[in-house]
Amino acid sequence: MNSRPDPNESENPMNTPDLKVDALVVGGGIAGMQSALDLADQGYRVALVEKEASIGGKMIMLSKVFPTLDCCSCITTPKMSAVAHHDNITLLTTCDVQALHTNGNGGYTAKVQQNPRYIDADACTGCRQCEYVCPIDLPASYDLDMGATRAIRVPFSTAVPQKAIIDIEHCLLCGKCEKACPTDAVDFSQQPFTFNIETNAVVLATGFQTTPTDAKREYGGGKLLNVIDALSMERLLAPTGPYGHILRPSDGKEPESIAYVQCAGSRDQSLGVPYCSRVCCMYAIKQAMLLSGALPMADITIYYMDIRTFGKGYEQFYQNAKAMGIEFVHGKVARIDEDSEHNPVIRVETIENGRIAERTHDLVVLSVGMLPGENLGPIFDVQPADDGFAAIPDPTLSPSATGHPGVFVTGTASGPMDIVDSIIMAGAAAAQAAAYLETMRSSVAAGPTAIPEVAHV
Amino acid sequence: MSTRIEPQLLEDLKAYGKVDVEACFNCGNCTAICPLSENDATFPRRMIRMAQVGLRDDLLSSKELWLCYYCGECTDTCPRQAAPGEFMAAARGYAISHYDSLGLGKLLHRRPFWAVVFMIILGIVLAGFMYTRHGTMPYDTLGLFEFIPAELIHNIGVTAMVFVALAGLWGLVNMLRHEVQRSGLRLGVRYNWWQALIDTIFREVLGQKRYREDCDRDPDAPPWYLKKWFIHASTMWGFLGLLAATSLDFATALLGIKETGAWVPIYSPIRLLGTISGLFLIYGTTVSIIKRLTKADRSTEYSTVDDWAFLIMMWLSGMTGFAVEVAIYLPPPQMWAYWMLLVHIVIAMEMLLLIPFTKFAHIFYRTMALYLHALKPIPEKTPEPVPAGTD
Numbered sequence: 001m002n003s004r005p006d007p008n009e010s011e012n013p014m015n016t017p018d019l020k021v022d023a024l025v026v027g028g029g030i031a032g033m034q035s036a037l038d039l040a041d042q043g044y045r046v047a048l049v050e051k052e053a054s055i056g057g058k059m060i061m062l063s064k065v066f067p068t069l070d071c072c073s074c075i076t077t078p079k080m081s082a083v084a085h086h087d088n089i090t091l092l093t094t095c096d097v098q099a100l101h102t103n104g105n106g107g108y109t110a111k112v113q114q115n116p117r118y119i120d121a122d123a124c125t126g127c128r129q130c131e132y133v134c135p136i137d138l139p140a141s142y143d144l145d146m147g148a149t150r151a152i153r154v155p156f157s158t159a160v161p162q163k164a165i166i167d168i169e170h171c172l173l174c175g176k177c178e179k180a181c182p183t184d185a186v187d188f189s190q191q192p193f194t195f196n197i198e199t200n201a202v203v204l205a206t207g208f209q210t211t212p213t214d215a216k217r218e219y220g221g222g223k224l225l226n227v228i229d230a231l232s233m234e235r236l237l238a239p240t241g242p243y244g245h246i247l248r249p250s251d252g253k254e255p256e257s258i259a260y261v262q263c264a265g266s267r268d269q270s271l272g273v274p275y276c277s278r279v280c281c282m283y284a285i286k287q288a289m290l291l292s293g294a295l296p297m298a299d300i301t302i303y304y305m306d307i308r309t310f311g312k313g314y315e316q317f318y319q320n321a322k323a324m325g326i327e328f329v330h331g332k333v334a335r336i337d338e339d340s341e342h343n344p345v346i347r348v349e350t351i352e353n354g355r356i357a358e359r360t361h362d363l364v365v366l367s368v369g370m371l372p373g374e375n376l377g378p379i380f381d382v383q384p385a386d387d388g389f390a391a392i393p394d395p396t397l398s399p400s401a402t403g404h405p406g407v408f409v410t411g412t413a414s415g416p417m418d419i420v421d422s423i424i425m426a427g428a429a430a431a432q433a434a435a436y437l438e439t440m441r442s443s444v445a446a447g448p449t450a451i452p453e454v455a456h457v
Numbered sequence: 458m459s460t461r462i463e464p465q466l467l468e469d470l471k472a473y474g475k476v477d478v479e480a481c482f483n484c485g486n487c488t489a490i491c492p493l494s495e496n497d498a499t500f501p502r503r504m505i506r507m508a509q510v511g512l513r514d515d516l517l518s519s520k521e522l523w524l525c526y527y528c529g530e531c532t533d534t535c536p537r538q539a540a541p542g543e544f545m546a547a548a549r550g551y552a553i554s555h556y557d558s559l560g561l562g563k564l565l566h567r568r569p570f571w572a573v574v575f576m577i578i579l580g581i582v583l584a585g586f587m588y589t590r591h592g593t594m595p596y597d598t599l600g601l602f603e604f605i606p607a608e609l610i611h612n613i614g615v616t617a618m619v620f621v622a623l624a625g626l627w628g629l630v631n632m633l634r635h636e637v638q639r640s641g642l643r644l645g646v647r648y649n650w651w652q653a654l655i656d657t658i659f660r661e662v663l664g665q666k667r668y669r670e671d672c673d674r675d676p677d678a679p680p681w682y683l684k685k686w687f688i689h690a691s692t693m694w695g696f697l698g699l700l701a702a703t704s705l706d707f708a709t710a711l712l713g714i715k716e717t718g719a720w721v722p723i724y725s726p727i728r729l730l731g732t733i734s735g736l737f738l739i740y741g742t743t744v745s746i747i748k749r750l751t752k753a754d755r756s757t758e759y760s761t762v763d764d765w766a767f768l769i770m771m772w773l774s775g776m777t778g779f780a781v782e783v784a785i786y787l788p789p790p791q792m793w794a795y796w797m798l799l800v801h802i803v804i805a806m807e808m809l810l811l812i813p814f815t816k817f818a819h820i821f822y823r824t825m826a827l828y829l830h831a832l833k834p835i836p837e838k839t840p841e842p843v844p845a846g847t848d
Contacts, residue, residue, distance in 0.1 A: 349485030
């Protein structure tokens with residue numbers, strides 16, 4: 001029990017022994033990966049649990065990051081690899097934490113279920129022969145249903161680990177993949193597997209979800225073909241995207257006029273979301289810039305209530321976008337309809353002159369906001385605050401502490417934030433977790449009686 | 458002309474309804490979602506802005522206040538849940554009170570308790586006045602107008618009508634003082650005076666065109682008899698029909714064709730008009746009352762004394778009138794009908810007298826606003842076609 005299991009072994013549920021680690025990180029997005037790396041680099045043993053088949057979270061789906069316009073794949077993939085190959089990190093994908101109990105010594109025991117890949121992960125080399133022979137074509141969930149994928153697949157080109165997984169819901173059990181697999185890795189007999197992880201600290205990095213496109217009835221309730229959300233536009237813009245072009249859904253045309261509708265899910269109490277999601281202004285500006293490159297002749301308009309570009313280099317980014325000719329229109333879009341050619345028609349009061357404008361675009365992108373991801377209440381006893389994100393008792397001085405000793409929350413699980421802030425906060429959570437681990441270690445070494453009495457002055 | 462700022466305006470408006478527009482961050486959602494808002498009449502944000510910065514005269518002279526039918530779309534979708542629709546309703550109450558120079562409107566709107574006391578006292582006074590002049594109560598036949606002389610009713614009615622007309626005119630003058638200036642109506646320019654009047658009366662007021670076609674796009678699409686425009690139209694048609702029936706009956710009496718109170722068959726034209734109109738009125742007000750009681754939608758979630766007084770008086774006058782009619786066609790004698798008639802006349806008179814000071818006054822101001830909105834200069838030459846739907 002004391003020896004750290006071989007990280008390669010951890011991919012095989014049948015061989016995974018119960019683990020004992022210093023810190024358990026829940027969630028393999030950018031915040032979770034950064035926290036895991038920061039702890040592991042300090043010599044702590046870390047288990048990183050991810051429910052999907054690959055780590056990378058939302059960030060690996062993105063095209064480029066603001067305000068530097070670095071390629072997202074190029075900076076996320078090395079982090080993912082670093083996590084997978086770190087000697088101190090045990091990576092556990094397709095895993096859900098089902099329960100967390102205190103073990104009485106200041107530490108915790110997590111009950112984790114590993115869901116089957118139906119692949120012997122040790123044997124799989126990620127060669128994708130299975131994927132090529134699979135007869136089932138499915139919308140690619142990684143590309144938000146825009147491209148196509150197979151029922152057996154490596155989740156995406158830069159997935160970590162590079163192991164196949166079978167979408168058993170859609171699999172016909174025809175066995176073609178089994179025959180094609182050069183290492184006999186396909187195993188339809190796998191079952192969910194439950195095991196325990198003993199840990200002293202827990203870092204929750206369960207992330208966020210985006211506002212559903214059907215949230216607002218006035219925006220077509222998700223039924224307008226050429227109204228997409230910004231995450232879909234990220235996939236369209238990404239070098240690894242589904243089409244390699246910017247195409248609109250209804251007819252595959254390259255849009256000549258693209259509109260961004262800001263605050264489509266944020267600062268909108270009619271949806272019960274009073275807060276600002278903090279990323280939408282910047283990602284819309286970023287996407288507008290990238291679109292200006294991809295479609296140089298396209299007109300791009302951003303309809304906004306306020307532009308909030310508050311980070312380092314962000315305001316300059318906004319000014320650059322204006323200088324590039326991206327049109328910014330002050331006014332909250334009230335309604336989106338479509339004409340007979342499925343061109344979205346936007347109705348807005350332009351605040352500058354108090355007039356009502358009805359403008360037709362080829363494609364409308366909803367700058368959807370950040371909604372809370374997992375409810376951390378039932379399993380981790382970290383209750384949601386009024387905004388639905390994890391409640392933090394002392395957000396000013398201790399932004400990662402949950403109120404349970406040794407349990408920390410980081411990244412967008414704690415509230416809307418961008419990648420920069422997620423990484424900063426991941427470091428903060430790792431530092432607080434490390435401090436907690438050190439206190440535990442010294443108190444165990446000294447024994448309970450040796451705690452010095454504090455003088456009352 | 459200098460601009461007058463009333464810093465107290467927003468606070469003042471709060472006495473007229475559930476005003477919460479401090480929350481408004483002027484995003485413009487309400488204006489753009491409004492099916493009635495158009496470029497020569499944008500609302501509600503413009504009105505809210507006026508209230509926020511204290512432009513009292515501009516607010517009072519806004520025809521846009523009266524173009525709103527309160528469908529509730531702006532309130533439903535307001536990102537700040539600042540209830541722009543409720544604000545518009547309160548601002549209309551404020552305007553009614555300020556177009557009126559007697560101060561009665563202010564009392565009725567701002568002092569709910571005293572408003573109720575006042576209405577009860579007025580009712581008692583009217584009832585007492587009529588009772589002191591009552592005649593006999595025949596037992597063998599239902600001689601309603603022997604109990605309360607027809608002449609008395611006619612005289613009070615005519616006096617009340619004259620009073621209401623004068624008060625209404627006075628309010629309209631107050632409304633127009635600013636609005637005409639602001640809307641840029643000029644002498645020496647030809648306007649579509651008559652066309653606008655005909656459109657306003659027949660298409661908008663009687664036909665409820667904007668309410669019907671634009672403002673009642675309820676996504677849940679209730680059956681036609683529960684649509685907002687129909688309930689409103691039913692009430693209004695009922696009221697106007699009864700007004701017409703009463704006036705015609707009075708006219709036939711004046712011309713000596715038929716004495717008021719003389720028995721007529723139920724299918725005689727004026728009686729038929731009154732009966733059908735009464736049914737419409739009862740239907741419209743009953744549904745409205747149920748909607749307010751159950752807070753059926755955004756526009757009925759919050760009710761003022763003004764809202765209730767208006768509805769209850771109309772409903773009661775409809776019901777009592779109907780009861781009297783039933784008594785007329787039942788075999789005599791229905792002794793309760795004498796008292797029912799008294800109650801009916803008191804409520805109807807009181808309602809009539811209060812028209813210029815309550816929500817009912819919209820009958821003047823909305824008509825005028827719709828007329829002003831329909832007024833367009835007649836161009837000298839053929840205009841170039843303007844493409845529809847563009848900015």
